[in-house]
Amino acid sequence: MSRRLLAIFAAIGATTIYALNHTIAKGVMPHYVQPFGFIILRVLGAAILFWFISPLGPKERIDPKDYVRMLICALLGMAMNMLVFFKGLSLSTPINSSVLITTSPIIVLILSAVILKEKISARKIIGIVIGLLGALGLILFATEVRQDAPNIPLGNFLIFMNSMFYGSYLVLVKVLIGKYHPFTFMxxxxxxxxxxxxxxxxxxxxxxxxxxxxxxxYFGIGFVILGTTFCTYLFNIFALTQLKASTLSAFVYVQPLVGIAYAVLTGQDTITTVKIVAACFVLLGVYLSSKKPKTTSGELKV
Incomplete structure (x- = not known):
């Protein structure tokens, strides 16, 4: 089996775990564990696990010139995105979270254009607008009243901010991934x-x-530490060694499908018209913005 195929399986596994996380983590918060306290469990548990397995990898030292980028990646990918996501999930619902998280490819595309100077076609611009309209609609018009979701609009906004922070992380982390072993890096x-x-x-x-x-x-806490954090970050790091950041982010399509189905089947959430319309807008936007242009005759497909 090729490393690229393994990377694709890793990306699918990571996004499936993320999809289940919307409902499983929501079941723990805020009754048993408050969101920011949960983040301490998450990052501390993952740090211990990565230090435990680090002897299996090569002994490496971080180049001093990478300190600033490493700190920024930790701030975006291990702190800010987790804090706003878990706080947002505690205020909102699993389905809203599953839908809004799919805006990550759009954010990656925008940041790639700004930071990496990648060109954006007219079709991708239309996709960005449609996807952001779907996210905005879910933030502004989600009017459900639920005891376990005390402020859905604010929660939805925070979940959307998570996509911005994580998208920034995916773009900036690519340089470091090619330089260090995943165990050292993580x-x-x-x-x-x-x-x-x-x-x-x-x-x-x-x-x-x-x-x-x-x-x-305890099961939810263990799932978040071992699955949602340790395994998914490891899977994504490996996937990024073989795939582009924009390609990896496109696997987010799986999240709303699995996440919504799991939330409904377990009785943790219900489908509404606003959620359906917003999901259609977001997924259409992601499709248009991440769809590769057709190759010309004689040009190889990658």
Whole structure:
């Protein structure tokens, strides 16, 4: 099996885990664990796991000239995106989260144009506008009233901000991925993430009543640490060694399909007209903005 095919499977596995995470993590917050306290568990647990397996990789030192980029990647990919996502998920619903997270390819495209100076075609511009209109509609017109979702518009906005931060991370991290082994890279990135997140989540982390947590809460915490954080980041890092950032971000199509189905089947969320229309706009926008142009005669397809 080729490394590129393995990378595709890794990308599918990561996005499937993310899709399940919308419902599983929501089941833990905020009744058992507050969102920022959950982030401390997430980054600390992943940091410990990556340090544990790091001896399996080569011994490497971080080049001093990469310190700033490493810190920015940790800030975007291990701190800000997680903090706003979990806070947003605690205020919103699993289906809203599954839909809004698919805006990541659009954000990657915009940032690639701004930072990497990639050209954007007219079709992609139309896709960006349509996708952002879908996200905006979900933020402004989600009027459900649910006890476990106290502020859906704000939650939706924070989840959308997660896409912006994670999209920025995917663009900036590409340089470092080609330079360091994934184990080296991730152990330092998550260690920095712990330091960055600690001031935000320490108080909520200390409030966790471990002796009274039921099994499903422990399962949810374990799934988020081992699956949503450790495995997915490892899968994505490996996928990025073989795939472009824009290609990897396109696998986000799987998330709303699996995420919505799982949320509905488990009774954790319901489908509404606003969610359907917004999802159609977002997915159409992502499709138009990420669709590759047709190759001319004699040109090889990649």
């Amino acid at each position: 152990k330092w990135l998550f260690s920095l993430g712990v330091l960055i997140c600690l001031p935000f989540g320490y108080e909520e982390f200390m409030e966790i009543s471990w002796s009274t947590l039921p099994f499903e809460a």
